[in-house]
Amino acid sequence: MASDETLIRFSSVSKIYGTEVQVHALKEVSLEFKRGEFVAITGPSGSGKSTLLNLLGALDRPTSGTLEIGGVRLNDLDADGLSRLRRIHLGFIFQFHHLLPDFTALENVLVPSRICVGVAKPPDISEAKALLERVGLGSKFDSKPAQLSGGQQQRVAIARALARKRSIVLADEPTGNLDSVSGNEVFELMKEFNRSEGTTFLIVTHDQNLARKTRRMITVVDGKIATDVTPEKSVEPA
Amino acid sequence: MIFGFYTALRYVQSGRNQTILMLCLVMVGVTAYTFITATVQGIQSDVIRNSLGSSSHVTIEPFDDLPIVDRTIDRGQVLSTIQTGQQREKKISDWPSEIARLGELPEITVISPAVLGSGFVERGTQSRPVSIRGGEPELMDRIVNIKKDLVEGVFDLSAGKAVIGITLAKKLNVSVSDRVRVISNRGVQTNVQIAGIVYAGNPIADESTIYVTLGDAQRLLRLDGSISAIEVKVKNVFDAAKVAEILRQRVKLKCTPWMENNTQVLTLISSQNIATGVIRAFALLSVALGIASVLNVTVTQKGKEIGIIKSMGAVQSQVLYVFIFLGGFIGLLGGLAGAFLSYVLNAALKVVSANTPKGAPSFATDFQMRQVWEAVIVAVLVAVIGAYIPARKASKLDPVEAIRGV
Incomplete structure (x- = not known):
């Protein structure tokens, strides 16, 4: 369940690409995401979903407005500052899983740990194994991504996104490349981690059925928040 | 990382x-x-x-004898040319004192007294021009590496014994234990027995060198207990010029590093x-x-x-x-x-x-x-x-x- 702690805050955030020919990808967006939320972000192609996801994932900085993640203002951070913010707070699940092909399932889940720790502290192998067991891949530690099915690969991606107990997971079409059975399994896994760990999930999807199963659904149209619907209330931004 | x-x-x-x-x-x-x-x-x-294998890195010998020209004529300049002509046999008489004066340097590995001259080696009707090289056997060996380069016989340089180069041995058609006659350019001759044959790898040394004791060489070249030169070897051949410079301060003799005679090398x-x-x-x-x-x-x-x-x-x-x-x-x-x-x-x-x-x-x-x-x-x-x-x-x-x- 969502708490009152605000993890992400957008205040009149705009994103403009290009200099001579300017594209206003996001226009004056104000949003808040609290700890433990399970949110779907939908919208047609070119609506600004990806831009929103990049900003939510600290992969980019806003052109104007203020964006805070975990209490840190993104506007003032350089590329390495954004990386350090991501390693603390953010996990990613991509449509095409994007596992590292040369690494085993266990090693893929260990990558965030290896990025963070130094010589003194070895990566948390027990945490990585526990996560893989929780996503049903306890027998696939040593399998390379090519040896796993699409659904299994996406489960490894979920385990990797949750490694080091990161508070926010951004999922970009996490079921878009899976059959309906595998898609449902992946979705249920995310829901389960949201319930049990209190991890905030922000899921970008075209799948309206999937979006309706979340507890908050945001629709982006033409770079603006068209609707922001929760079970309790529906918000129509001005 | x-x-x-x-x-x-x-x-x-x-x-x-x-x-x-x-x-x-x-x-x-x-x-x-x-x-x-x-x-x-x-x-x-x-x-x-x-x-350099068969020679020293720094050679110490007396200066050349040059005529003294009187330049003290009043009013006017004296234009003179010095013609050196045939030099007398150069020798270092009190060589043990000179070697003592050279002292020690970390770069130096060996200092050896040497008698160097020329002559002929004869065997039957065969006669070949040679360089006569005399020294104290162990010290001379450290200068010219005779033992290491021996291909036949032994390194025995006692009185009346000699070691010769491989090409010279072939040209004289001699082998170990054969006797040859050595005639110096001072007209002295003696018979020596060949104890060993050496392959130095240097064509000149292999074709025209005979190694004898210091005493035999002094007799052949009429040096009466004197020597022709003091030979010095250094650890690093490229330090020879520096060592020669230091030694010049210690003795009143000509100190020549190998580089001065081997510019092509x-x-x-x-x-x-x-x-x-x-x-x-x-x-x-x-x-x-x-x-x-x-x-x-x-x-x-x-x-x-x-x-x-x-x-x-x-x-x-x-x-x-x-x-x-x-x-x-x-x-x-x-x-x-x-x-x-x-x-x-x-x-x-x-x-x-x-x-x-x-x-x-x-x-x-x-x-x-x-x-x-x-x-x-x-x-x-x-x-x-x-x-x-x-x-x-x-x-x-x-x-x-x-x-x-x-």
């Missing part, structure tokens, strides 16, 4: 074709580097051995050094450029993976280290492989070219382990330098663009 090390190790293991390609590049470069170094050093050692060595340096630099440059171009392709191929790693929080330096370590591993492995290959190549060539009278290789290489480690270290450095530009490119990749494959 740990992340970079670990990830690079996996890339080495997984990227077989590119890894093998880069390893081959480094291996060939290091083989060329090591082999050319060993060959040139071998040639230089050979040249130095042939030029010096020119040859310095030319070889320049040529070797250029060849080695181009070999290393080829390795660096090869690694840079292969890793550049690797960075492009792994762009998406780099984007994912950065999305998980890797900072620029961590991505940089992945490719720097990758270059380092390739340099280390390729360097070791190249060093091993050049060792095998060198050993094979030594066997194939072992055709001198002593069974030594005529193909001169001087392969030293120090060169191998130097080549491996240089290979690692060059590979890391080659990897730097692709590594920097990878570290600067925008994760969004990398993941989307833009």
Whole structure:
């Protein structure tokens, strides 16, 4: 369940690409995401979903407005500052899983740990194994991504996104490349981690059925928040 | 840095074709580097051995006797030319005192009194012009390496015994235990028994040198207990000029380093050094450029993976280290492989070219382990330098663009 702690805050955030020919990808967006939320972000192609996801994932900085993640203002951070913010707070699940092909399932889940720790502290192998067991891949530690099915690969991606107990997971079409059975399994896994760990999930999807199963659904149209619907209330931004 | 090390190790293991390609590049470069170094050093050692192996590095002898010209005529200048003509036999009479005055220097390995002159060696109707070289056997051996170069007989320079060069022995048709007559240019003659035959590798020394005791040489050349020169050997032949300069301060004698009489050798060595340096630099440059171009392709191929790693929080330096370590591993492995290959190549060539009278290789290489480690270290450095530009490119990749494959 969502708490009152605000993890992400957008205040009149705009994103403009290009200099001579300017594209206003996001226009004056104000949003808040609290700890433990399970949110779907939908919208047609070119609506600004990806831009929103990049900003939510600290992969980019806003052109104007203020964006805070975990209490840190993104506007003032350089590329390495954004990386350090991501390693603390953010996990990613991509449509095409994007596992590292040369690494085993266990090693893929260990990558965030290896990025963070130094010589003194070895990566948390027990945490990585526990996560893989929780996503049903306890027998696939040593399998390379090519040896796993699409659904299994996406489960490894979920385990990797949750490694080091990161508070926010951004999922970009996490079921878009899976059959309906595998898609449902992946979705249920995310829901389960949201319930049990209190991890905030922000899921970008075209799948309206999937979006309706979340507890908050945001629709982006033409770079603006068209609707922001929760079970309790529906918000129509001005 | 740990992340970079670990990830690079996996890339080495997984990227077989590119890894093998880069390893081959480094291996060939290091083989060329090591082999050319060993060959040139071998040639230089050979040249130095042939030029200096049978002679001293610093020769100390009396100054030439020059006529004194009176320039004290009133009003006017005296134009004079000094004609040296035939010099008297130069000798150092109180040579034990002079050797004591020379003292010790860390660079000096041996100081030896020498009697040097010329004459003929006769056997039956055969007569050959020779250089007569007399000395105290053990000290003389340390100057001219007789024992090491013996191909027949023993190193026995007691009174009435001699050692001669291999070519001279062949031309006189003599062997060990045969007796020959030695006639000096001072008209003194004596019979000596050949105790040993030596192959110095220097054609002149092998064709026209007879080694006898100091006493025999003094008698032959009528030196009455004096010597012709004091010979000095130094640890590093290139220190000879410096040592000669120091010794000039200690004795009132002419101290001549080998360089003054062997300018062609010096020119040859310095030319070889320049040529070797250029060849080695181009070999290393080829390795660096090869690694840079292969890793550049690797960075492009792994762009998406780099984007994912950065999305998980890797900072620029961590991505940089992945490719720097990758270059380092390739340099280390390729360097070791190249060093091993050049060792095998060198050993094979030594066997194939072992055709001198002593069974030594005529193909001169001087392969030293120090060169191998130097080549491996240089290979690692060059590979890391080659990897730097692709590594920097990878570290600067925008994760969004990398993941989307833009």
